[in-house]
Amino acid sequence: MIGGGQGAFIGAVHRLCARMDDKYEFVAGCLSSTPERATTSAKEIGLDLSRSYPDFKTMAEQESKRDDGIDVVSIVTPNHMHAEPAIEFLNKNIHVICDKPMTSTMEDAHRLVDAVSASGAHFFLTHNYSGYPVVREIRSLIKNGEIGTIRIIKSSYLQGWLGSKEEDSGENKQAEWRTDPKRSGVAGAVGDIGSHAMHLIEFISGEKLESVAADLTTFVSGRKLEDDASIMLRMTNNIKGNLSISQIATGEENNFRLSIYGDKGSVHWKQENPNYATLSKVGVTNQIITRGGSIKQEGSSSNVRIPAGHPEGYLEAFAQIYSDAADVIQNKENKSELIKILPNIDDGLQIMKFINASVDSSKNNSAWVDLSTIK
Amino acid sequence: MIGGGQGAFIGAVHRLCARMDDKYEFVAGCLSSTPERATTSAKEIGLDLSRSYPDFKTMAEQESKRDDGIDVVSIVTPNHMHAEPAIEFLNKNIHVICDKPMTSTMEDAHRLVDAVSASGAHFFLTHNYSGYPVVREIRSLIKNGEIGTIRIIKSSYLQGWLGSKEEDSGENKQAEWRTDPKRSGVAGAVGDIGSHAMHLIEFISGEKLESVAADLTTFVSGRKLEDDASIMLRMTNNIKGNLSISQIATGEENNFRLSIYGDKGSVHWKQENPNYATLSKVGVTNQIITRGGSIKQEGSSSNVRIPAGHPEGYLEAFAQIYSDAADVIQNKENKSELIKILPNIDDGLQIMKFINASVDSSKNNSAWVDLSTIK
Amino acid sequence: MIGGGQGAFIGAVHRLCARMDDKYEFVAGCLSSTPERATTSAKEIGLDLSRSYPDFKTMAEQESKRDDGIDVVSIVTPNHMHAEPAIEFLNKNIHVICDKPMTSTMEDAHRLVDAVSASGAHFFLTHNYSGYPVVREIRSLIKNGEIGTIRIIKSSYLQGWLGSKEEDSGENKQAEWRTDPKRSGVAGAVGDIGSHAMHLIEFISGEKLESVAADLTTFVSGRKLEDDASIMLRMTNNIKGNLSISQIATGEENNFRLSIYGDKGSVHWKQENPNYATLSKVGVTNQIITRGGSIKQEGSSSNVRIPAGHPEGYLEAFAQIYSDAADVIQNKENKSELIKILPNIDDGLQIMKFINASVDSSKNNSAWVDLSTIK
Amino acid sequence: MIGGGQGAFIGAVHRLCARMDDKYEFVAGCLSSTPERATTSAKEIGLDLSRSYPDFKTMAEQESKRDDGIDVVSIVTPNHMHAEPAIEFLNKNIHVICDKPMTSTMEDAHRLVDAVSASGAHFFLTHNYSGYPVVREIRSLIKNGEIGTIRIIKSSYLQGWLGSKEEDSGENKQAEWRTDPKRSGVAGAVGDIGSHAMHLIEFISGEKLESVAADLTTFVSGRKLEDDASIMLRMTNNIKGNLSISQIATGEENNFRLSIYGDKGSVHWKQENPNYATLSKVGVTNQIITRGGSIKQEGSSSNVRIPAGHPEGYLEAFAQIYSDAADVIQNKENKSELIKILPNIDDGLQIMKFINASVDSSKNNSAWVDLSTIK
Secondary structure, eight states: OBSOOTTOSHHHHHHHHHHHTTOOOOOOBBOOSSHHHHHHHHHHHTOOGGGBOSSHHHHHHHHHHSTTOOSEEEEOSOGGGSHHHHHHHHHTTOEEEEOSSSOSSHHHHHHHHHHHHHOSSOEEEOOGGGGOHHHHHHHHHHHTTTTOSEEEEEEEEEOOTTSSOGGGSSSOHHHHHHTOHHHHOSOSHIIIIIHHHHHHHHHHHOOOEEEEEEEEEOOSTTOSSOSEEEEEEEEGGGEEEEEEEESOOTTOSSEEEEEEEESSEEEEEETTSTTEEEEEETTSOEEEEETTSSOOOOSOTTOOOSOTTSOOOHHHHHHHHHHHHHHHHTTOTTHHHHHHHSOOHHHHHHHHHHHHHHHHHHHTTTOOEEGGGOO | OBSOOTTOSHHHHHHHHHHHTTOOOOOOBBOOSSHHHHHHHHHHHTOOGGGBOSSHHHHHHHHHHSTTOOSEEEEOSOGGGTHHHHHHHHHTTOEEEEOSSSOSSHHHHHHHHHHHHHOSSOEEEOOGGGGOHHHHHHHHHHHTTTTOSEEEEEEEEEOOTTSSOGGGSSSOHHHHHHTOHHHHOSOSHIIIIIHHHHHHHHHHHOOOEEEEEEEEEOOSTTOSSOSEEEEEEEEGGGEEEEEEEESOOTTOSSEEEEEEEESSEEEEEETTSTTEEEEEETTSOEEEEETTSOOOOOSOTTOOOSOTTSOOOHHHHHHHHHHHHHHHHTTOTTHHHHHHHSOOHHHHHHHHHHHHHHHHHHHTTTOOEEGGGOO | OBSOOTTOSHHHHHHHHHHHTTOOOOOOBBOOSSHHHHHHHHHHHTOOGGGBOSSHHHHHHHHHHSTTOOSEEEEOSOGGGSHHHHHHHHHTTOEEEEOSSSOSSHHHHHHHHHHHHHOSSOEEEOOGGGGOHHHHHHHHHHHTTTTOSEEEEEEEEEOOTTSSOGGGSSSOHHHHHHTOHHHHOSOSHIIIIIHHHHHHHHHHHOOOEEEEEEEEEOOSTTOSSOSEEEEEEEEGGGEEEEEEEESOOTTOSSEEEEEEEESSEEEEEETTSTTEEEEEETTSOEEEEETTSOOOOOSOGGGOOSOTTSOOOHHHHHHHHHHHHHHHHTTOTTHHHHHHHSOOHHHHHHHHHHHHHHHHHHHTTTOOEEGGGOO | OBSOOTTOSHHHHHHHHHHHTTOOOOOOBBOOSSHHHHHHHHHHHTOOGGGBOSSHHHHHHHHHHSTTOOSEEEEOSOGGGSHHHHHHHHHTTOEEEEOSSSOSSHHHHHHHHHHHHHOSSOEEEOOGGGGOHHHHHHHHHHHTTTTOSEEEEEEEEEOOTTSSOGGGSSSOHHHHHHTOHHHHOSOSHIIIIIHHHHHHHHHHHOOOEEEEEEEEEOOSTTOSSOSEEEEEEEEGGGEEEEEEEESOOTTOSSEEEEEEEESSEEEEEETTSTTEEEEEETTSOEEEEETTSSOOOOSOTTOOOSOTTSOOOHHHHHHHHHHHHHHHHTTOTTHHHHHHHSOOHHHHHHHHHHHHHHHHHHHTTTOOEEGGGOO
8 A cells, every 4th residue: 555644544444445345455555655654654553564665666666576465556645646656566567556536637647547558457546436336226227228318417526624724724634635736736626526526427327528617716715726616517429417516515524416317217326325326217206226126236246245224335335446456356257347347547537637627617717628628 | 367377387376375375366367368268267267257358458457447456466478478468567556476587588678677667566576486484594594694604506406397399299388388489588497497596596695696607408309498507607795606407307396406505504405395404504513494493584474374394385485475465565564574585676687687698608608698798 | 164263273274275276265253162252353364243153053053044154164173162063063954174183072973973974964074184195196006006915004193392381381272272181082192193193094004993002101290181102003904003193202393104014015105295205116116106296196186286396285285175075065076086085974983983092002001902892 | 253154144244344443353263053064164255274163162162272262252143043152152251242132032141141240251242233423422412411301212123025935935044044933032023123123222212121012913924923013112211112123014124213202302313324313402403413523422432434424334333343342352441431332241131131021012912011020
């Protein structure tokens, strides 16, 4: 693991989720860019100190030489620190599981795309919401034509935790780097949570974003990146959509929801109660899709771990990504199916384009910006 | 009543709601633009045929001469038929209660504004959603500073009943005129339901729309007006917002919802369960506002008719508008309060500008359009 | 109308709802048992004073002699004052619409049953929850075998408004008579709201209660009647059930809900959001029944007044009973259908037995009590 | 681990949850009562075969002699196989984590109580619902007097998976042993899921069950144990309650809900959306308790693993029990707090009494049965 030391949040979640299905063992790491903190963090977690490295280059070098060297590395650093270690490990043919969004700049994104092409190793992104069983189910329903031809997509991802200037409190490392252009990149909320929303829209719909008209706003005075965004979407096959993103939506915890309307029906999903979705078909009574219903999942058949009615949650969805990645890496028989749905380098690049196009549109008074123009 | 004869939908709703609080008596009408149908409809409803008129001019003329002539006329015709009768009755100093949106053209809107100025009579619009007790309550909460300074407003109004070409079925008068530019005006969904949403946004927030960037789409092939719209809003006091409108959102019945976020809290309301709202304040547990809770309503104290937990509905909200209007007309003591919250001529004009600006923005590839530029 | 004067609550609701569908005209009344208050109340409402009577006997006498005498009387007095006026008007062949529960004693109940037998007039009870379109719909679904053979019924009706000793406040007439055995009868909460629940259970299921084991408790010290009850039910065809009733369930407004489980499926309905129900069938995705869906109602086809998604509420349901009763009285063509679903004298007697059996069971340490043993 | 081999369900859940917080290592087991199946299961899971034992006695014997022997054993066998292994390991001073209900007979329950008294080791039950952060929070709220003196408790736990005769399908090991009196004990649904409900009622309320009046029914023809139950409760401090239990409630997945009403307020929780609860206080707007709100948890401060709004689920609650047990076993500083809330031998005995009293009451035509009479 690269990153995930003291004060970090998502590193511990990654470790917990990787452990969940007993497919990973945590054996080496460079838990902080500060060597001392890397060591302290390693001790705290109980990592063998001989495999706690002061920097990722040394780690890639040494681990690639060991017989029992790591098969896969997990990168959980801030966005600007994704590309370098990812490229380093890919060059050593070590699989990479990387946090989202892929990089902080388009330039880094393209360098990483090249590294994946040249490497024999896999590259996966933890767009963890795509691991929910019900999310995968509604993706299948759409693919099977249950809602007909998609017309409109409406989504919002609203949080309130940045409603005041948390980054100045001196106690919120998360707020600090997520509002810092040097570490996050060109966008704040759009990069942080908008990237999840946009990935899921494409994942579930099977369609690609083509163009955006965006209005990005920084409401908290003195903040360096936007904390709210309204984005209108134009997608392949004449689909229209809108996406509302905020980290200053006071009182919201993690209110991410998505509705997709076709000419024959629609589906609706909310992350805060993720084990249920609604399927509405023209002329038919609305139906509740549950994790425990007669689900015809695509991808891993292991993705329902507990009985119906027992809420399966965020951690399990996160673990699903890890579990599926392990199956691919170990050439399990469902590999070909899984490889189709795991977030990969193309997804990463697409989301980077989305983020950059949104920023460009907003800078240009919400003019529509085609993704194909983002280089 | 003008309009509301056979095949009409909203006319009967108006009559029922007017009757609800026993403040109106229905004594005269011109129920259809076709004289024969007007007569047949009058018979059906039990209206005294001597006061069933073949056209609104005759009605205005004769009723204004009678000692027991009508005090108030209700206009429930399609949009293009609002202005003429309204002006006619206003000129005779007869109060007017008019369906929304005010007119089908900006030109008519301005003529009507002038007629109201010149008349001694009142003019009200049935933006009925503003009659819900909980809607009035959250308006008061915001006014009292409970959520601090407003930052963002997110709203959607989604229906699915125009998902296929209903206007060609020969059996759906509603679909016919609502998709016909001659009768509806420049906009379809934006005029029909977007007008309600925009009025309520301004009603609750107390702020005014300044500029829109819109993307209007006609999904059903051959339809003459848009049936879906994504609109980004810029409002007074630097408020940002977005509004999603659709009449082809398959499976949706009347899913109108609204969230307003301030720097100290937020409020949330959904029309399909209108007796509840959520108030979320920073650092405080979320609270459920109910019609039966300790409501400090502004305006009519009569607006809670039944005990807590008994869902008061759409009809009651509609009746509230009628009831309040009657109180104003009869100079009841709460008149001055009611006059502040009843939808009036200014609201009508503002909504007309909103509709036209949206259409203009969409025609101009979603460029922002200032409302002040709409004439 | 008998009762419904100053300080009363349900009288005004009755009048509003009777007015809603324009099928009643309010022309005569004895609005209070105190002659002075009857007159004052009549003035307040605008009733012709020549038809405001000091007592119900005089009213029955005089109205039955007039050519334009009333066709129907509405009795909205406390429970102990239902039987006498009802019998009086029935004897004059004037139709009676009576509030529930039917009487305060079993003796009065039987006297009323006899009066109905002897009279040519109709007798209806305002078990208004049976007027909800969705309630009628799930009744039809069950009748059509959609959930198979019924096995269990679970219901609760919870309010919190009597959580403290409201009857001593001197300001709550409702609390006073509802907790007074002389006016309410043998039961408090069971008679007041349990009667609604039990009627609806039988109405929807089409089955009859046979036996109860009950535990009635008075939680508020000094109160004369029970304010909470747990009741186990045994019904026809080996159906088991339980019913939880409370008026001291702090924080509850009018939380009345009901689930019926058969061997092939189940239905669920909640009064606080009454336009929706859930139908769950074995092996099939759960379905949401809405008022606006493809409802195949039995009884009045007029019971959907407004479009889908517009919450039709308590008042409309109440008005439905009045409206249906008017259709029956006027021999409308759907009379035979309506007569089957309108709450009638048999329903009234059955509910009286339920109340008394519950009290007996509880007095006997929750021993099961057969309804057939209640005389 | 004892049990949890092929075909078992809960064993895998126990292992996953034990792994979640990285406080347990799985090193030895007797995964089946059939030695061959024990070996095959051990291989499948990757357990060191030298520590896969053919029977629990051998395992207890050998592990207690090893220097690196197990500290704690997890017992996940059917109910009739809990007591023997538990006593065996307790006698060797090895901590025991045992599935619920504690035993299949009262006799075994008392033998186990004695063994715990005599042992130096801890004994914990996986009443996993008590591990939900929000459940622990509402327990604290009640303890702090937020709802005043408790009056009534209403709970239901409804499943539908035994709606037909699953135990005869030959493919449902779970249905087989859970409906078999030899393996489950005197009760079916009451023992299986009623035990969870009753534990949580006592856990949250801090009160003890004193007496029950029950009506247990077997709806599926030929089944040997009840599959549905209505139970009226009388608890310490004059609290009344009712509990509805079913495994034939068609369409229900795991619908476990609970409401507690005091004289100053009430709390409500539903397992199917377990990250939220409602707190209703007299005269105050209802409040939504969320896992992410300003929770003042008692017990382990580690019990919120992921950020607000990310649904934490069943697995995490289950893991919480394991995690807390590990902290107690390892003498962590929060040990004394945790020991107060972890399900222990007293809880186990109390639940056994509840199950037996319910069966006795139902056999005696629902007469009230005091728990103190159960030996």
